[in-house]
Amino acid sequence: MQSPIHVTSEIGKLKTVMLHRPGKEIENVYPEILHRMLVDDIPYLPIAQEEHDLFAQTLRDNGAEVLYLEDLLTEALADDNIKDEFLEKIIAESGYAAGAIHDGLKEFLLSFSTKDMVNKIIAGVRKDEIKTKYASLAELAEDKDYPFYMDPMPNAYFTRDQQACIGDGITINHMTFKARQRESLFTEYIIKHNKRFADKGVEVWRNRYPEGRIEGGDELVLSDHVLAIGISQRTSAKAITELAESLFEKSNYDTVIAIHIPHNHAMMHLDTVFTMINYDQFTVHPAILRDGGHVDAYIMHPGNNGEISITHETNLKEILKKALDKPEIDLIPTGGGDPIIAPREQWNDGSNTLAIAPGVVVTYDRNYVSNDLLRKHGILVHEVRSSELSRGRGGPRCMSCPIVREDLKK
Ligand SMILES: NC(=O)NCCC[C@H](N)C(=O)O
Missing domain, CATH: 1.10.3930.10 (Arginine deiminase)
Known part of the structure; x- marks a missing residue:
């Protein structure tokens, strides 16, 4: 049976996506609870909704079916x-x-x-x-x-995180902070009981009940057999190991690249510092790279007797070249790598691009330095308004959960 979920890359043409239109939860945030609610400011709801509607329309105009979580x-x-x-x-x-x-x-x-x-x-x-x-x-x-x-759930519009679609299945996530943990119960009920998904062969690679924490912003589907995942503030090594075990046992996935990133609020997920935007092009926030473009990455493959083999590698370009079988990889630095512009634009999700087709992305308009650089690297950039949405500390990738993408041509 054909699964209603099908995501074999980060960049295949986006066919179906799940969003949540920000609602009254935003107006139930007040200064004393801001930080516990994981936001840094309070968006002005009518404008946030207007901006979100324009974001949704941009996706529809480019051929995607937009479903709402609610x-x-x-x-x-x-x-x-x-x-x-x-x-x-x-x-x-x-x-x-x-x-x-x-x-x-x-x-x-x-x-x-x-x-x-x-x-x-x-x-x-x-x-x-x-x-x-x-x-x-x-x-x-x-x-x-x-x-x-x-409590209100002011982060519900970041539909990337409660779950993540990988191949024909999904992870329903045990989220890190109490402020967001209830959100993935919604996903559990949608997958179990919404007619679009129920009894349609959707594999749950990992459900929301094991203790290890994991969020979709860390889960990047690089190809039909390679997953990149952040070891981050929001995703633990334990959860990554359990997910790798499940994928290796039950799916086509044979490579999980676990990339260690700083554990802080600005870079909470891998997709706040690194996203795939074309067959061989990525955005990257320079702050995650050491001299010579090095990171700490752990490459996991199925080993003998159900064990997992792990190698430690550090050269990000080399890791990606090998995993994607590409002769070269273009890493495009957020804010051009400038010491002030890069962290400023990353703070407002300048690295958090949503690819809607190979080489075609949706980004926030405010990150104009990063956007211009993407264009110089041949990317087609659709900018969306972002004055209020960005206050929740997430960008276009964070605000979208792809359910179906076209497979890439081999
Ligand atoms: N994938 C993402 O980076 N999502 C952004 C989530 C922002 C939200 N305020 C949070 O802290 O969870």
């Missing part, structure tokens, strides 16, 4: 039993497995249509929105001034 989840919850089961899980993962607040939240959420309920869960539920029949001492006395029973 619609896919709503469809997945059409059956009342499944909706009930989902509500139990999301309320429990929000901290209330049982008790008065659990009951109050459930009754409140069930009072909405399924679509509005989904949007409300993403937006967050304030304490003053529900009535509880009684409250425990903990509920009365602890965190009295904290306004939410269910």
Whole structure:
């Protein structure tokens, strides 16, 4: 059976992509919780939505079918039993497995249509929105001034991270920080219960329950048998090993290139510093390269008796040449490698390009130095507006989850 997921590269023509249009969750962020919510500023919602609509339209204009996470989840919850089961899980993962607040939240959420309920869960539920029949001492006395029973999910529009499509399957991710961990429950329900995916042979390479942490921004599908993955603030060596074991056992993938990157907020995922944009071209933030273009990379292949063989290599160009079987690789430095422009543009996701076809990318307009350089290297660049979207600290690749891409011609 043909899987509804098919992604065998980072650059094959984009056919189907999943987005989330930013909603009320953005307006439930306030200064005291900014950093815990993993954002550095509060986007102005109407403009963020306008910018996001233009981003979606750019993808449609270039032939992609745009699906919205909120619609896919709503469809997945059409059956009342499944909706009930989902509500139990999301309320429990929000901290209330049982008790008065659990009951109050459930009754409140069930009072909405399924679509509005989904949007409300993403937006967050304030304490003053529900009535509880009684409250425990903990509920009365602890965190009295904290306004939410269910936290907002202001990062939901970065649909790259909760999951990642690789080949005909998907990883449903155990995310690093509490602020984002509930988001991948949505993916689990979409894959299990949305008719587009349910019972259609989608392989789950790794589900959201093992402890090791992993996020899609670190997962780069370089070809139909090579995956690059960041060892980063968000993805652990343990999760990478488990994913490699699963891919080697069940898929065509025979090479996983684990690249160590700095563990910090500006470079949280591999795709904030390194993306593939053509058969032999990549963007790279110079800060991840040591003298001579070196990184710490660990090349994993299936070994004997189900073990994994690992070699340590450091020359990024050589690693990519070998993995992709190319005579040369063009690494295009963010901000031209300038010591001020490069980190400034990287901060606003100048390295985070979304390829929509080989040599054709979508980028933020504000990173004009990087964009001009891409053009000089022969790339077709579609710029999208970015004043508000960029405040969430993610770019076009972060805001998109490719579901289907055309295979590359061999
Ligand atoms: N792939 C990505 O780099 N996604 C960006 C995620 C930004 C979000 N504020 C986060 O910290 O998770």
